[in-house]
Amino acid sequence: MIVRKYTDVKDEDVKMEEASGVKKRILISEIDGAPNFIMRRFTIEPGGYTPYHTHSWEHEVYVLSGNGQVRFAEKSYELGAGTVVLVLPDEEHNFVNIGSEPLDFLCTIPR
Amino acid sequence: MIVRKYTDVKDEDVKMEEASGVKKRILISEIDGAPNFIMRRFTIEPGGYTPYHTHSWEHEVYVLSGNGQVRFAEKSYELGAGTVVLVLPDEEHNFVNIGSEPLDFLCTIPR
Numbered sequence: 001m002i003v004r005k006y007t008d009v010k011d012e013d014v015k016m017e018e019a020s021g022v023k024k025r026i027l028i029s030e031i032d033g034a035p036n037f038i039m040r041r042f043t044i045e046p047g048g049y050t051p052y053h054t055h056s057w058e059h060e061v062y063v064l065s066g067n068g069q070v071r072f073a074e075k076s077y078e079l080g081a082g083t084v085v086l087v088l089p090d091e092e093h094n095f096v097n098i099g100s101e102p103l104d105f106l107c108t109i110p111r
Numbered sequence: 112m113i114v115r116k117y118t119d120v121k122d123e124d125v126k127m128e129e130a131s132g133v134k135k136r137i138l139i140s141e142i143d144g145a146p147n148f149i150m151r152r153f154t155i156e157p158g159g160y161t162p163y164h165t166h167s168w169e170h171e172v173y174v175l176s177g178n179g180q181v182r183f184a185e186k187s188y189e190l191g192a193g194t195v196v197l198v199l200p201d202e203e204h205n206f207v208n209i210g211s212e213p214l215d216f217l218c219t220i221p222r
Contacts, residue, residue: 001204002197003181003188006173009195027195028171034197036221037148039171060139060150062117062217064175070114077114084120084138086113086145093112106173108219110147 002032006041014042014050021048021097030111039108044068044097052094059093060108061085067099079103113143117152125153125161132159132208141222150219155179155208163205170204171219172196178210190214 006027014022021044028039044050044066052071061070061084068079073092079085087093097103117138125133132155139150155161155177163182172181172195179190184203190196198204208214 001181001183001199001202002195003190004195006193006195027173028197032197033199034171035169035200037171037219039173039195039219041173058146060145060148060219062138062150062152062173070112072112082117084113084115084117084150086139086143088112088144089146091112106217108148108150108171 002028011043016051018051018053019049021045022050027106034111037108037110039106041104041106042095044095044103046097046100046102049096050094052092054090054092056089057110058089059085059087061087062106064104064106066097066101066103068103069096069098070094071096079105113139122154127162129162129164130160132156133161138217145222148219148221150217152215152217153206155206155214157208157211157213160207161205163203165201165203167200168221169200170196170198172198173217175215175217177208177212177214179214180207180209181205182207190216
């Protein structure tokens with residue numbers, strides 16, 4: 001087993017092009033022996049955003065705190081504490097902090 | 112995509128033998144088209160607990176609020192908001208609420 005606080009994991013800047021004000025902590029990964037999926041915790045600063053992009057794997061997201069939007073090709077949706085998002089493979093999307101506090105969320109991906 | 116609040120999902124009593132005071136919401140599952148893993152949100156009432164059991168799949172857990180313990184064969188660990196737990200396949204474990212408020216956590220499993 002692994003038991004840790006999220007604050008025990010060092011955060012790192014997300015340095016992708018077209019990302020702004022985004023930090024990531026990899027909470028559980030293959031390094032811990034996780035067989036199937038990887039749990040990450042993101043923080044987006046006010047005004048920050050993740051890249052508007054697409055990839056072949058899904059995201060399962062749970063918003064912990066803050067206010068934001070998730071933007072898809074057709075539509076955007078509001079995000080707040082307790083919002084759940086499934087981004088399917090190949091769906092274009094990004095996450096944007098539209099509030100005045102950090103936007104914190106978990107985002108699990110397949111290994 | 113799917114975007115919803117966790118409160119949009121009906122909670123259901125966990126009726127397993129040796130569970131007490133446990134409710135579950137299945138936030139994202141294969142019904143939503145999730146390819147690989149299922150996100151659930153549990154609430155354990157004060158004094159409640161999940162069964163002390165084992166199974167062939169892993170859990171990836173993130174504690175949202177409350178105070179509890181996760182108990183393994185060798186050792187128990189304290190849980191609070193922001194605690195992360197990886198339960199590996201075939202590890203005996205249970206979750207116990209030792210606080211005076213509900214213990215809320217996410218628990219993701221493979222599909």
